[in-house]
Amino acid sequence: MIRLMLADDHTIxxxxxxxxFSTVPDMQVVAEAADGCEVLALLRAQTPDVLLLDMSMPxxxxxxxxxxxxAGYPALPILVLSxxxxxxxxxxxxxxxxxxYLTKNVESDQLLGAIRKVARGGTAVSPAIADKLLSQARQPDAMLPHARLTARELQVFQMLAEGLGINEVAAALSLSxxxxxxxKANILGKMDIASTAGLVHYAIRHGLLAEAGDAA
Structure with a gap:
């Protein structure tokens, strides 16, 4: 039995x-979290076999x-669903x-297969992502500007490009x-973009925003 923790801020x-997961005999949801703090609190109480994690939560x-x-649970497989x-x-x-790393439009059988694979110590990515990774590997010098961002900068960039203001981003990330x-200033400098509107246009052009109909 694969014991799962689900981490996503959307109840639906x-x-x-x-x-x-209720349709398969080898998986059981043992915990649910709606934000990162809740994930960490639940992990202190019990460690599941696989953590299914949304990339964007409060x-x-x-x-x-x-x-x-x-850092705290090095043996725990994390499967991102984004x-x-x-x-x-x-x-x-x-x-x-x-x-x-799977995208939220993945078929259920692909999701189940990926969970079983990472539970056994393997890795799994969506086919479309795998194709893009292979293409990047063949062209290592073709680095796009957003690839220069740090993890935090990429997170802030995503939120700004999705229309959140400075104060909204600060509240969501518990930052000043x-x-x-x-x-934001570092992001604009690294990407050589002059404004937030430019970030939005860049994100749309490079497919960095969730497509219409996708769950957040």
């Missing part, structure tokens, strides 16, 4: 996943949360210690507005 997503989330979990389809997010997640403003 967790409920949908539980319905899928408070601590994304790459920084993966790194923190890996709305972001750009391969750079997958690269950052796997470098941080995730065992796999001054710190978020500094991150």
């Amino acid at each position: 997503i967790r409920d949908g996943l539980k319905k899928i 408070g601590r989330s994304g790459i920084l949360l993966i790194q923190q979990i890996r 709305m972001y389809r750009e391969s750079q997010y997958a690269v950052q997640a796997i470098r941080a210690g995730a065992a796999g 507005a001054k710190t978020v403003s500094t991150h």
Whole structure:
């Protein structure tokens, strides 16, 4: 029996996943979390066999949360289930210690197969992500500007590009507005973009935003 922890801030997503897992005999949901702090609190009480983790939740989330979990629970396989389809997010997640990266439009049989694979110590990525990673490997010098961002900068970039203001980003990430403003300035400088509108256009052009109809 593979014991699962689900971490996603949307109840409807967790409920949908539980319905899928209820149809198979070798998986059981033992814990649910709606944000990064809850994930860490639950892990202190029990360690599941696989953590199914959303990349974007209130408070601590994304790459920084993966790194923190890996530091405390190095043997726990983390399978990211994300709305972001750009391969750079997958690269950052796997470098941080995730065992796999799937997008939320994945078929249920692919999800179940990926969970079984990472539970056995393997790795798993969505086919579309795997194709992009292979393409990047063949062209190592073709680094896009957003690939220069740190994990925190990439997280702030995502939120700004999705329309959140400085204060909203600060509240969501438990940071000061001054710190978020500094991150924003660094992002604009590294990407050679002049404004938030430019970040939005860049994100749309490179497919860095969730597509319409995707769950957040």
